[in-house]
Amino acid sequence: MIQQLSFRAAARLCVLLAAPVAPVAMALPALGQSFGNPDVVKVDVLPGWREADGTHYAGVRIQLAPGWKTYWRTPGDGGIPPQFDLTGSGNLVGFAPHMPRPTVFDEDGLRSVGYKTEVVFPLRLSAETADAPIALNGSLFIGVCEEICMPAEVQLDAVLTAPGQSSALIAAALEAEPTRLNTPMTCAFEPTEEGLRVRAVVDAPQQNGEVAVLELPDPMLWVSHATTAREGGRVVAEAEIRSGHDGPIQIAREDLRLTLISAGAAYDVQGCRS
Known part of the structure; x- marks a missing residue:
């Protein structure tokens, strides 16, 4: 935990020294919110659906400006892997992020692994009470890169109700897993x-x-x-x-x-x- 905190502190300092991207909340329906600088990155929660056993499938969609990329769990040279923190959520006893197939980028002798344009990370969430809403409250820490690279921490805030509804974007991202x-x-x-x-x-x-x-x-x-x-x-x-x-x-x-x-x-x- 100490290593993670010091890493994040250093990452935020890098943002200040480079070109900061301040998170800006944007209005969405009550089921989710979107955050980020719309010139570079937008992040929003896809509410998804609830299974009978209390498992809820939601999604986090990241949309990137042309030329920008973000990273897979093993990012390669200089990248930052996605890090989820959902410890502030209610009616949630566990979660696991899923990541669709990434792209390998070889640029100027450096290799990175990640995504351009748009990616959806499905979240498999375990509700403590199967038919009650999950109050999603946490953050996602990612790196974004074009000619410069910078970290960004965005807030995730949504109420996920049962049974919810199917989502073609979440289903496609699950299908695209390795x-x-x-x-x-x-x-x-x-x-x-x-x-x-x-x-x-x-x-x-x-x-x-x-x-x-x-x-x-x-x-x-x-x-x-x-x-x-x-x-x-x-x-x-x-x-x-x-x-x-x-x-x-x-x-x-x-x-x-x-x-x-x-x-x-x-x-x-x-x-x-x-």
Whole structure:
């Protein structure tokens, strides 16, 4: 928590030193509100629908000015991953954000992973009382980038009622999530002078222009851009792992995640076979 707070404080300082984007509330129907500088980014809540078991599917839509982008959970060079904080919400016992297939951008030797124009992040929310409204009250912290990059924190404020109504935008974003592969992934780790090198191999459908992204949940472990190659029907991804911790790097094999991204599809596999 201390690391997160200090990161946000530093990010806000960067905004002040660069070109600040002040959040400005904009009127919407009572089910949601929109925030942001309309010249760069607008964020609004899509109310969505309630399942019989109390699960509510809502969405957060981000609309970006031409040329601007925002980031996926593994943002690449210089990006900021989306961070949701819904601790102030009522009738909410848990939530999980979902992220549709991103695009890989290679610009001036830098690689980033994210979205341009518009993206919807579905939220799977668990209501404590299944048929009562969820009072959504929290924030979303994102990075936006064009020629300059800046962080922005926007407020999320909406009343989500049951049963709600279906949303084509939320449904499409859920459908666009990377497809989970059930085939086993094998991994080999080799010590280097600065950390570890990992080689991950998994059977996956081949796509044109595919790029593998390797990630670990520990924010103190840095994973480099992966090289992506093919050996028959298998994708081979290799990357360097370095640590901000003192001492040797310790990795649980089940924590390594590989996502294979192309313009037409994305595939996801979690954990290395023992």
